[in-house]
Amino acid sequence: MYTDRPCLPQIRRRFSAQNEKVIELFEQTQSSTHKLQRNRGGFVWTLNAEEFCEAFYTWAEACQTELPTDDENQKQWRKEFADHWSFIALAIHKSCLLYRLIYAREPLRTEMCPVHKGKWSGCVWEKLECGCQFGSNVTGWLRKD
Numbered sequence: 001m002y003t004d005r006p007c008l009p010q011i012r013r014r015f016s017a018q019n020e021k022v023i024e025l026f027e028q029t030q031s032s033t034h035k036l037q038r039n040r041g042g043f044v045w046t047l048n049a050e051e052f053c054e055a056f057y058t059w060a061e062a063c064q065t066e067l068p069t070d071d072e073n074q075k076q077w078r079k080e081f082a083d084h085w086s087f088i089a090l091a092i093h094k095s096c097l098l099y100r101l102i103y104a105r106e107p108l109r110t111e112m113c114p115v116h117k118g119k120w121s122g123c124v125w126e127k128l129e130c131g132c133q134f135g136s137n138v139t140g141w142l143r144k145d
């Protein structure tokens with residue numbers, strides 16, 4: 001399920017023109033969750049949200065994994081990455097906005113709720129009149145539709 005909405009994460013891998021035949025064969029056999037598209041003269045793979053998230057976390061873990069071949073600069077870089085990653089990973093995990101962008105495929109809400117004024121205000125299970133909820137989350141921002 002692919003959409004051109006720019007808020008969706010995508011992993012893109014370029015293929016050269018020589019590989020076009022291989023790509024066509026693979027395209028015929030690929031699962032419905034993978035899409036191969038032409039983009040700016042090349043080919044790109046588009047991952048679904050779950051695949052992207054898995055790749056993203058795999059990348060972050062690999063960045064933090066020390067190798068026997070690492071020199072002191074690389075070890076220091078991995079340590080700094082890990083220090084920042086723990087902060088970012090928590091922000092990702094807690095973000096209602098990121099969840100809405102990726103899994104609900106919402107566009108970024110840009111109109112501030114007059115009541116909650118752009119501030120996430122917890123979870124409320126009854127429907128509020130202001131219109132800024134996403135499920136039980138009071139986002140502080142109004143939906144576009």
Ligand SMILES: [Zn+2]
Pocket residue numbers: 113114115116117128130131132133138139140141
């Ligand atoms: Zn509100």
